[in-house]
Amino acid sequence: MTALERVARIEHRLRPWVVKLPPSLATKIFSRGRTWFAHRLETEAPSHQSIVSEPVRAWNLTFRMPVWNAAGMFKEGGGFDAMFAQGAGALLVGTTTSEAREGNVRNGVQWPAVPYPESRSASNWMGLPNPGHIAVATRISRMPRETGFPIGASLAADPLMDEDLAMKGLFNGFNAYSLAKADYLELNESCPNVPGAHSADLDRGLMRRLEIVSEKFLKSRHRPLPVVVKISNDVADEQLPSLLQTLVELGYDGVVLGNTSTQYAELRRKIKSSETALYDSFTSTYGGGLSGAVLTQRSLHLVTQAARILSAMTVPQEFHIIRCGGVFTGSDVLASMEQGVVLHQWYTGYFEGFARYGHGVYQRLSKSIAPFFMESSRTDTLS
Numbered sequence: 170m171t172a173l174e175r176v177a178r179i180e181h182r183l184r185p186w187v188v189k190l191p192p193s194l195a196t197k198i199f200s201r202g203r204t205w206f207a208h209r210l211e212t213e214a215p216s217h218q219s220i221v222s223e224p225v226r227a228w229n230l231t232f233r234m235p236v237w238n239a240a241g242m243f244k245e246g247g248g249f250d251a252m253f254a255q256g257a258g259a260l261l262v263g264t265t266t267s268e269a270r271e272g273n274v275r276n277g278v279q280w281p282a283v284p285y286p287e288s289r290s291a292s293n294w295m296g297l298p299n300p301g302h303i304a305v306a307t308r309i310s311r312m313p314r315e316t317g318f319p320i321g322a323s324l325a326a327d328p329l330m331d332e333d334l335a336m337k338g339l340f341n342g343f344n345a346y347s348l349a350k351a352d353y354l355e356l357n358e359s360c361p362n363v364p365g366a367h368s369a370d371l372d373r374g375l376m377r378r379l380e381i382v383s384e385k386f387l388k389s390r391h392r393p394l395p396v397v398v399k400i401s402n403d404v405a406d407e408q409l410p411s412l413l414q415t416l417v418e419l420g421y422d423g424v425v426l427g428n429t430s431t432q433y434a435e436l437r438r439k440i441k442s443s444e445t446a447l448y449d450s451f452t453s454t455y456g457g458g459l460s461g462a463v464l465t466q467r468s469l470h471l472v473t474q475a476a477r478i479l480s481a482m483t484v485p486q487e488f489h490i491i492r493c494g495g496v497f498t499g500s501d502v503l504a505s506m507e508q509g510v511v512l513h514q515w516y517t518g519y520f521e522g523f524a525r526y527g528h529g530v531y532q533r534l535s536k537s538i539a540p541f542f543m544e545s546s547r548t549d550t551l552s
């Protein structure tokens with residue numbers, strides 16, 4: 170067991186006790202701990218795990234496993250060694266912006282984030298800290314390439330910047346990642362932790378940005394470089410048909426459903442009573458985005474709806490749905506696979522898994538989804 174695995178296991182056992190401390194103290198402890206842990210994971214180099222999952226193909230890429238990390242885990246572009254050795258289906262770095270961002274600080278807490286361990290959920294109000302597109306694209310350009318392990322980058326327009334300037338910065342990012350030979354790009358249109366960037370309402374600003382990116386980047390791509398758009402799990406059911414129609418018409422290659430939620434009152438019902446004091450304190454002091462089990466049902470519902478809508482549409486390009494939100498176990502993955510959604514990302518569930526299984530976290534998951542592939546190959550043989 171590595172030192173990081175040991176720390177994760179001990180911390181996981183202590184979490185339910187730390188949650189009971191006064192909320193401001195618990196927030197300080199958890200936020201510092203999360204930052205320390207994230208930095209360590211970016212540079213961890215464990216031994217290789219064997220993966221039993223069948224590879225899946227999407228666009229021109231092969232993912233050796235249908236699950237990989239959600240954006241925000243490797244904001245500085247690290248994590249290659251750990252994710253490759255663990256057996257993840259891909260590595261996703263970012264979200265980055267054109268200018269480096271310090272992220273949020275309030276009440277002396279930098280990058281506030283807390284878990285609700287019994288509720289298997291979490292809150293964060295980090296505010297997109299990152300070193301900028303160019304710094305992370307440079308790191309990607311130096312990464313080794315491995316079969317079945319694509320490297321993606323998540324990027325966003327700088328919030329609060331004048332729109333023209335922000336779009337210029339975004340294109341610089343697209344170009345930098347393209348030159349760095351990233352395998353796919355994810356446009357983050359759903360961060361709730363920076364002013365003006367939460368797009369549960371598909372506002373006119375979002376539609377304009379999608380059109381500009383389509384016009385200025387998608388239509389002039391020099392090589393096949395899939396671009397997907399990440400939308401909030403708070404997107405309303407009624408908005409899905411027009412959103413998907415727009416993405417397909419504008420030439421995007423997929424959608425990630427979705428990001429964190431800000432439905433504090435509604436999701437409070439899913440928080441265990443022992444954790445509501447911390448929940449109430451965090452959501453009223455910082456707001457932030459909710460992640461983890463509070464989103465499991467919602468993300469499954471959204472991807473199910475999206476798959477149904479897309480199957481009734483004419484879609485000229487290869488378009489994929491990536492499920493993100495409350496994915497913890499093989500059964501979560503199997504539930505969306507049964508709806509025809511194969512690609513998955515996880516964040517909160519990954520860390521819970523890491524605390525239990527350490528670097529074997531993907532190996533464990535791959536074993537529990539293997540029956541799906543055996544089942545489908547049996548069906549293929551019979552048909």
Ligand SMILES: Cc1cc2nc3c(=O)[nH]c(=O)nc-3n(C[C@H](O)[C@H](O)[C@H](O)COP(=O)(O)O)c2cc1C
Nearest residue numbers: 239240241264293357428460461494495515516517
């Ligand atoms: C601490 C933290 C930081 C995050 N940073 C980002 C980010 O930079 N970009 C992004 O698109 N999503 C970010 N997210 C959202 C996750 O990528 C994911 O969409 C969300 O947590 C829901 O998935 P989960 O339930 O598996 O955690 C972040 C989430 C957390 C918990």
